[in-house]
Amino acid sequence: MAPVRNAKVLFNQPLAGLPEPGKTTIYDTSNIIDLDMVPLNGGVLVKVLSISVEPLTAGLMMGPNKPASIPFPSYQEGQPTFSFGVGKVLRSENEGFQKGDYVVSPVLEHAEYTIPTDLNFLQKIVPEPGLPPSVYIGAAGMPGQTAFYGWKEYSKAKKGETLFVSTAAGPVGSMVLQLAKREGMKVIASAGTDEKVKLAKSLGADVAFNYKTTSIEEVLQKEGPIDVYWDNVSGSTLDAALGNAALHARFIGCGFISQLVDRTGNGVNMKNLANIVMRGINVSGFLANDAFLLEHWEKEFNDTIPKLLAKGELKYIEDRTMGLEHVTVGLAEVMAGKSMGKKIVVVSEE
Amino acid sequence: MAPVRNAKVLFNQPLAGLPEPGKTTIYDTSNIIDLDMVPLNGGVLVKVLSISVEPLTAGLMMGPNKPASIPFPSYQEGQPTFSFGVGKVLRSENEGFQKGDYVVSPVLEHAEYTIPTDLNFLQKIVPEPGLPPSVYIGAAGMPGQTAFYGWKEYSKAKKGETLFVSTAAGPVGSMVLQLAKREGMKVIASAGTDEKVKLAKSLGADVAFNYKTTSIEEVLQKEGPIDVYWDNVSGSTLDAALGNAALHARFIGCGFISQLVDRTGNGVNMKNLANIVMRGINVSGFLANDAFLLEHWEKEFNDTIPKLLAKGELKYIEDRTMGLEHVTVGLAEVMAGKSMGKKIVVVSEE
Incomplete structure (x- = not known):
């Protein structure tokens, strides 16, 4: 197959007020990727499905001024932004992941395709029947x-x-x-x-x-x-x-x-x-990534909440924006209180 | 014995800023009491030794505006003010108290002598050897x-x-x-x-x-x-x-x-x-009179802290003002940050 476009959202300058596309970030469509041939070096190739935009993303948009307690690296000028996201494995050279697996990561690049550099952040999910994978960066995430x-x-x-x-x-x-x-x-x-x-x-x-x-x-x-x-x-x-x-x-x-x-x-x-x-x-x-909270409650959450969501006993609400180019506008909407339920940017439906 | 003076501090008007004698309170020396003959009606006659002045007293000085969570009645105009205090029993018609007992109460009247109306607030103490009774309204109280x-x-x-x-x-x-x-x-x-x-x-x-x-x-x-x-x-x-x-x-x-x-x-x-x-x-x-705190820690406090204070392993500091007439000035000093350690007003040395 011929190489395809791999559009990305690049960090440009730290947040001052609400984020603005073209200023805070730049939408870059100049990259191409050969999905069959790109070397994985033992990693996995992920097609990005949905991206979460949320207050944590705003913290990262502060660049070098991000709050110290956010346990992720700062956004770097000229490099892709990232956040919680869900994707699908296209190819894998790692035994933990297979083609067709759904994966979530708190640091998924805002791109159409990505080869995560640190597989420790990548987590395989098996969506509850009836529950779209995107819910795993929302009510089930x-x-x-x-x-x-x-x-x-x-x-x-x-x-x-x-x-x-x-x-x-x-x-x-x-x-x-x-x-x-x-x-x-x-x-x-x-x-x-x-x-x-x-x-x-x-x-x-x-x-x-x-x-x-x-x-x-x-x-x-x-x-x-x-x-x-x-x-x-x-x-x-x-x-x-x-x-x-x-x-x-x-x-x-x-x-x-x-x-x-x-x-x-x-x-x-x-x-x-x-x-x-x-x-x-x-x-x-508290922040939900606190180790002692995970230790106390992660298992009970995984055992009960996705099932209740799939059965409709708990409701989830998604506010979907279509298209990777809208990540920055989506974040501004969240920060201005204009979103309903969980704001996600859909990069690809499947 | 002939009747003696029984001076009292009377509440006059609610606090506005710092308390002022003659305005917030009036020092009244017009009362007398016959210590041998005054009827007790099953109660006890207490000679007041020391009075505590503290933020709680300031709350009560607000009169009808006192914070709702203070579990004591408001000060009434023309009636004696009260606070934590320690005294000595002069006469008793109640089997729980004997002449010579030391007692503490959170609502001890600011008077030279008092017959507490509600004995439930009166608590007998046996001071640790070497520890003055006044410490029981301070570091041991x-x-x-x-x-x-x-x-x-x-x-x-x-x-x-x-x-x-x-x-x-x-x-x-x-x-x-x-x-x-x-x-x-x-x-x-x-x-x-x-x-x-x-x-x-x-x-x-x-x-x-x-x-x-x-x-x-x-x-x-x-x-x-x-x-x-x-x-x-x-x-x-x-x-x-x-x-x-x-x-x-x-x-x-x-x-x-x-x-x-x-x-x-x-x-x-x-x-x-x-x-x-x-x-x-x-x-x-929290406030220290919270029932669940008492349940958790009162016994351990009583078993350990007075002993450590008596041995000198924990230090207590008393800021003593002599004379009942100085209750209101003492409170103003506490509120203005002019006192060192525990502020007490000594009404009588023994």
Whole structure:
């Protein structure tokens, strides 16, 4: 077969505000690849199917300024960007992988085809019947794990208690919402558009509201106090939650969208921090790749969540953008709160 | 014996800023009491020896605005104020108490003599030989318990790790500092005067500094990152600690002096909240009267800490003011950071 195009997204300059194609990144269509002949040197050739764009990607887009706790190398100028992604093996010289295998990687290159340099990051998946491979970078992958690990480790959920979850229509929040309902909690959900509010209600939220048109403080005063707060945004939403927390409330933080978007460095004004003491609140922050969380909860996640998703007992929502060239615009949409559920960029359907 | 004076401190009006004698409270010397004849109705007559003034007292001085989580009744206008105190039984009609017993209570009236209305709050103590009864409202009492309970429940201290403790010369901070040194930690201590810094060094702090003349940020950048932060102040000190936290740091909050003193309601500006997520930090707030903390740690505290204090293996520091009339000035000193160690007002030496 003749060589084919291998388009790539190249990192150009560190993020300042929202990412822009042509500035933050460059879409490069100048490469070609011979899929039959390209040397693998003991590795595997992967056709990229879907790419995840998410806050972690934004962190990497900071280039040399990326947060130190992100355990991946910085994006390098002129080199392909990467993120969680799912692909299909076209050829393999490694005994762990065979042609036709589906694979996921947290550092899959934003390209049409790639030969991963470090096979330790590449993980074979066997999709549950009925579940598209792309779900393994969404509800059955990192965002689902984030929700599940944090919920299991920190929520101490009790039936009849009240949860407040911010960004309830996002890939993590929508899973948290459903886990809480399965445990018999009352769920208060916030989101940034009326369409997202509808989605949260359809997933079982008892109370759902648009925080851009409705006062968080008023809703929580009426529907709280809250026993568990799932924080995807920090800032003033966190402050409102602190002001309406029950005694011994558990606050779980896995997101910081408001800080990533606000690059002014001015910080946020907090009025209710004293409640952490006065109401005996426990605040736990985490990233889902934390080794001790994997050790505690990875097996249970793999044994249960994909099956529940395939059976429809847990819902997943994908926000699909077609075409590798839209990675950077897709990330800007996520950061601006314009995506619903899990944002993926589909590079190839199969 | 002829009736004697029974001076009292009466609550006059809720706190606005720092408490002022004659405004917040009135010192009333118009009462007399016949110690031999006053009817006890099955209760006990207590001679007040020492009174504790502390942040909790400031909360009660808010009158009707006291924080809801303080499990004591509000101060009533024209009625005596109260707080933790230690006294000696002069007469008893209750089988649980005998003449000569020492007693402590969290709601001991600020008076020379008192007949407690609710004996459930009155607790008999048998001071460890060599330990003055007043220590039982300090290092062997509530402040010591606050330090011990919080440390045991939340610090997960490991030898070689680094602690940062704010208000290190206070009754809670000075105990935390010593507990951390006993577990082989490096201790960074901050305090608000050079005299307090000296005290912290004498208690074993590896690094001690005056936060009014030295940048917290610079010290923590040089001596950190910190694995455990003991927060007595919240606000900008908490923010600096978040900025210099190690992965999986534990933050323990039992104080909120900065919020009590700042009554403007403007809140505090926080720049480093995202680190709670990025560095997987756990923040635990608590009050020492929490039932589950008592259940976990009260016995171990009583079995070990008073003995260590009596032997001198743990140090206690008392800042004594003589005379009941100085309760309100004493509280203002505590709130303004002018006291060293445990502030007590001595009503009578024996």
